[in-house]
Amino acid sequence: MATKETNPKGSGSGTKAKPCPPGGHKLKPDHPATDEELKDRINRASGAGDEAKKFEAKAARHNQNGILRREGSLKRDPKSPGDRSAVSGGTKAEEVGLRCEVCGQRVDGELDHVTEEKDGSVNAVECKTGAFPGLDQDQIERNTRQMERLRNLSENGTGVMYKVPKGTDAGPILKLAKQVGLVITKIIPV
Numbered sequence: 486m487a488t489k490e491t492n493p494k495g496s497g498s499g500t501k502a503k504p505c506p507p508g509g510h511k512l513k514p515d516h517p518a519t520d521e522e523l524k525d526r527i528n529r530a531s532g533a534g535d536e537a538k539k540f541e542a543k544a545a546r547h548n549q550n551g552i553l554r555r556e557g558s559l560k561r562d563p564k565s566p567g568d569r570s571a572v573s574g575g576t577k578a579e580e581v582g583l584r585c586e587v588c589g590q591r592v593d594g595e596l597d598h599v600t601e602e603k604d605g606s607v608n609a610v611e612c613k614t615g616a617f618p619g620l621d622q623d624q625i626e627r628n629t630r631q632m633e634r635l636r637n638l639s640e641n642g643t644g645v646m647y648k649v650p651k652g653t654d655a656g657p658i659l660k661l662a663k664q665v666g667l668v669i670t671k672i673i674p675v
């Protein structure tokens with residue numbers, strides 16, 4: 486199912502909230518509907534392709550229990566009825582996006598997956614392979630904007646974890662996080 490760019494709180498109220506002023510959004514993960522088992526979704530996304538996608542799939546398998554716990558909680562949430570996915574698939578409609586809980590606007594960007602710990606805390610997980618923050622100015626720019634969105638998430642109750650291939654130096658991620666003001670919950674080698 487395609488997600489509209491602006492869809493304040495789904496159906497019901499019939500009122501449209503005014504968009505927030507620049508920088509005013511309060512972002513939360515926006516989970517797409519799904520009717521597939523988690524392992525099938527992960528396998529399909531992994532089959533789609535490149536090394537980055539394959540690592541995302543590996544990281545998601547590593548976190549299967551946390552993802553399933555999150556999807557279970559979403560299912561019980563009366564505000565998000567039905568089966569929802571906490572792991573991004575290969576198409577736009579299957580992405581876990583970011584939506585403002587104040588004005589309802591969906592912003593650019595996706596989350597690789599979202600996990601819930603046994604204590605109920607929720608974390609967005611960003612998987613990083615390759616050079617960080619990037620090989621050229623464009624890539625550095627993109628990674629910086631992404632971290633700013635993640636900072637917004639973390640300021641609004643969703644923690645942020647990074648997963649990197651074993652042996653990766655976490656220094657560059659921590660350095661950019663410090664510049665951007667993002668507090669990372671954990672960096673996990675997978």
Ligand SMILES: [Zn+2]
Binds near residue numbers: 585590
């Ligand atoms: Zn907003």
